[in-house]
Amino acid sequence: MVNAFSFACTACGKCCNSPPSMTLAELFRHRDLFIGCLAIARVPRRREGERLRVRGHGTVLDAADIAAFDSIAQTLLHRAGDTFSITTQGYDYPSVGRCPALEEDGRCAIHFARKPVTCEVVPLDPLVPDRLQHLVLAARNQSGAYFGANCIHEGEHADAALLVSDGHVVDASALDALTRRRSALAKEREVWGRAVFESLREDLFNSPAALARIPADGFLTISIVPAILAVASTSERCRQLCVDYIDSQIALIGRSVQQALLRRRLDDRPVTQELRGFANAYQRAKALLAVPLAAESRCSDASFASNVEMYLSGAAN
Numbered sequence: 001m002v003n004a005f006s007f008a009c010t011a012c013g014k015c016c017n018s019p020p021s022m023t024l025a026e027l028f029r030h031r032d033l034f035i036g037c038l039a040i041a042r043v044p045r046r047r048e049g050e051r052l053r054v055r056g057h058g059t060v061l062d063a064a065d066i067a068a069f070d071s072i073a074q075t076l077l078h079r080a081g082d083t084f085s086i087t088t089q090g091y092d093y094p095s096v097g098r099c100p101a102l103e104e105d106g107r108c109a110i111h112f113a114r115k116p117v118t119c120e121v122v123p124l125d126p127l128v129p130d131r132l133q134h135l136v137l138a139a140r141n142q143s144g145a146y147f148g149a150n151c152i153h154e155g156e157h158a159d160a161a162l163l164v165s166d167g168h169v170v171d172a173s174a175l176d177a178l179t180r181r182r183s184a185l186a187k188e189r190e191v192w193g194r195a196v197f198e199s200l201r202e203d204l205f206n207s208p209a210a211l212a213r214i215p216a217d218g219f220l221t222i223s224i225v226p227a228i229l230a231v232a233s234t235s236e237r238c239r240q241l242c243v244d245y246i247d248s249q250i251a252l253i254g255r256s257v258q259q260a261l262l263r264r265r266l267d268d269r270p271v272t273q274e275l276r277g278f279a280n281a282y283q284r285a286k287a288l289l290a291v292p293l294a295a296e297s298r299c300s301d302a303s304f305a306s307n308v309e310m311y312l313s314g315a316a317n
């Protein structure tokens, strides 16, 4: 068995150490639990012949690997010189060190209430071709978020299901989750991602100084408002759904900041500042969305508008 890894989650909660990446629809559904933001990251562009090596596992990328990376980039990512991912995700104080849905006993409070698909994909990475998922597992097996959880095993393991082997994701439920997450990311790109990318092109993606704000090994977080404005302009119903979402988020940010003030931690201060920036951006967006959309500014594609309405209201997912 080549490049095989097995996996058995005991729901210990160790990897639930921060809010997960979530679709806009998932954020709308769990609006009173997660503060939404946009996360922007650089995704390395791979070259044929490039050698990837992770903790004793390695490969040299061939033409098929590059085609697989390109296919992911074309459907899920954005290219402006470099390649970027723009996703929505939950945001919280890093000092809390846990996902807001993680309960004291280590269980997920929304496990049975349609928890984010990205949590079902764990520990795989939807932005990596299936043939290379063993490298993802090799890295995660030793990473801080999983260290000591003993849920990822090299090769076959008596108490774990075989997850990847010989370039394939062999566990049916993991493959299903991976497919659903990729499909959700493609839908996000269609519903708001492309519009947000274009709206940020001048000030971020075409500006080397602004791009320098994206950490090399992480992501830049900014207000989710550009995505909200993109979907709000789709139809009158979308505008109303967005205004409701904004109200919930302003209230949630207020509660979160209040709790931080009680903790009195110095390292919370920059996050409080960022959250206040999010709240201000929401207030400005709310003012913009206070009046019904003019007929000429609504989306003329009724079927697309209806899809977005169902998406945001939870009827389509």
Ligand code: SF4
Binding pocket: 008, 009, 010, 011, 012, 013, 014, 015, 016, 122, 123, 145, 146, 149, 151
């Ligand atoms: S660290 Fe491993 S065992 Fe614990 S919740 Fe995450 S995936 Fe499951």
Ligand code: SF4
Binding pocket: 015, 016, 017, 018, 019, 020, 099, 100, 101, 102, 103, 107, 108, 109, 110, 111, 115, 116, 119
């Ligand atoms: S939503 Fe649930 S499974 Fe996902 S990170 Fe939070 S606690 Fe963990």
